Each structure stands twice: as C-alpha cells, then as structure tokens.
Amino acid sequence: MLNLRAIHHVAIICSDYDASRAFYTNVLGFTVVAEHFRAERQSYKLDLALNGQYCIELFSFPDPPARVSRPEARGLRHLAFEVDDLDAATEWLRQNSVTFEPIRVDEYTGKRFTFFSDPDHLPLEFYER
Incomplete structure (x- = not known):
C-alpha cells in the first residue's frame, strides 16, 4: 500500500508575478522561503510557507493560458x-x-x-x- 504522509505543496501559475507575490505575502501572510528567476524560462519560482510549513510554489511564465475555474469547472x-x-x-x-x-x-x-x-x-x- 502507498503510504502518503502529507500534502507537500500546491503549485500556482500566475499572470502578474508582482501582484500575486504581494497578495500571498502581504495580504495572506505567507513568508518567502526562496525566490528564483529562471532566465532560460523567463520565469520566477517563489517558494512560500505558512506558519513555517512550506506549502505553495508560485510560478510566473510569459503569457500563460487562462484556465476556466468557475462555475463548477472540472479540476x-x-x-x-x-x-x-x-x-x-x-x-x-x-x-x-x-x-x-x-x-x-x-x-x-x-x-x-x-x-x-x-x-x-x-x-x-x-x-x-
């Protein structure tokens, strides 16, 4: 049997890195664990923690496609x-x-x-x- 221990993290791709970084840190109170700019992908990867527990990877990519999220979309x-x-x-x-x-x-x-x-x-x- 598979022995899952916990949910490790949730990955989120944003369209406006600065706005999302500010929202998750300043509004929701996540702390930055690490922040990397990946030049070859023109992408940021921001690792965020809540109460010391790493839990969100925030990514930016140039022109990410929109994803349907409402109403009651699959996923x-x-x-x-x-x-x-x-x-x-x-x-x-x-x-x-x-x-x-x-x-x-x-x-x-x-x-x-x-x-x-x-x-x-x-x-x-x-x-x-």
Missing part, C-alpha cells in the same frame, strides 16, 4: 485556508480591498466559511476552525 475547485476568526479574516480582506462572498455555514459541520479570489481569480476559501 481543482478551490484552495481553503483554516482561520480561527472568520470575522477578523474577512475584515482583513476588506481592509486590503479583497472582495469576498457572503459568509455561509457548512450544512454538515456547522462551520462558517467564505470564498474570495487571488489576483488571477483562483478561488480561495477561508474556513473557520
């Missing part, structure tokens, strides 16, 4: 982040001019959550612990 549906206080988290989004959907309640767990988007409209979620 990765969204990336969810656990928060302690959804009201504080959404207030932080509001202060940083990030729009989010009305807060909903998970019908199975009773937990509150909301969706918002990164600069490339990748669907993201805050899910209250």
